[in-house]
Amino acid sequence: MRILMTGAAGRVAAMLRPRLSRPGRTMRLLDITPTSPGDREEAVTADVTDPAAVREAMEGVDAVLHFGGHSLEKPWADILHVNIHGTQVVLEAARQAGVTRVVLASSNHAVGFHPRGEQVPATLPPRPDTYYGVSKAAMEALGSLYHDRFGMDVVALRIGTCDERPPDVRALSTWLSPGDCARLVEAALAATGFHIVWGISANTRRWWSLDEGHTIGYVPRDDAERFAPALIAEHGEPGPAAPAHALLGGEFCVRELGASW
Incomplete structure (x- = not known):
């Protein structure tokens, strides 16, 4: 099995690569920044907004992990070109190559202006907190479109703090x-159909529901609670009205819109 991972030089991809490696699986790493491939890896230096380069990288691929794009707020033109247009380029290249399985790295910032709650479902509609959040809402919409139009199996992961x-x-x-x-x-x-799933561990204090994750077979094992005593001693508990705790997007909801962070 060959998996194309976009954004392979990024922080989350760097944590994932050794954990996804296994016999019989080849990871094809695509990033605009050159990467050094390890065992069972191939490297492609390319831009996700370049249709020809992405089509070439898609040859012989069985599935796509789309982690490419800006990971923080940027001016609108940058977000539109890289995050939104780049996602469409990746999905279209997958369609043309007959690749039917795509995993999209979305974010809680697609729904950042929703207030926090108890076990909030992943079916929460978009309410983005930034241009970056808009791009993640658009990513989910594009994934839904390519599932409904072309029968692709697409899972969008609304990742929290990885x-x-x-x-x-x-x-x-x-x-x-x-x-x-x-x-x-x-x-x-391994999932079929279209799904939006929270990217969260089994945290004692979690705000988000794991139900949709369980639907696709996700069983988290870790809990942030073991870090709680040290973090609370260092930082204290924020007041309930503070954006960090009142809104799903946290401080993204009050930072300058369109500025590079």
């Missing part, structure tokens, strides 16, 4: 461990 450990108190609720991220991707690669 890191080796939660960086702050808010992340005790939104953390996705690298190990659980890999388990989520594996479940998404």
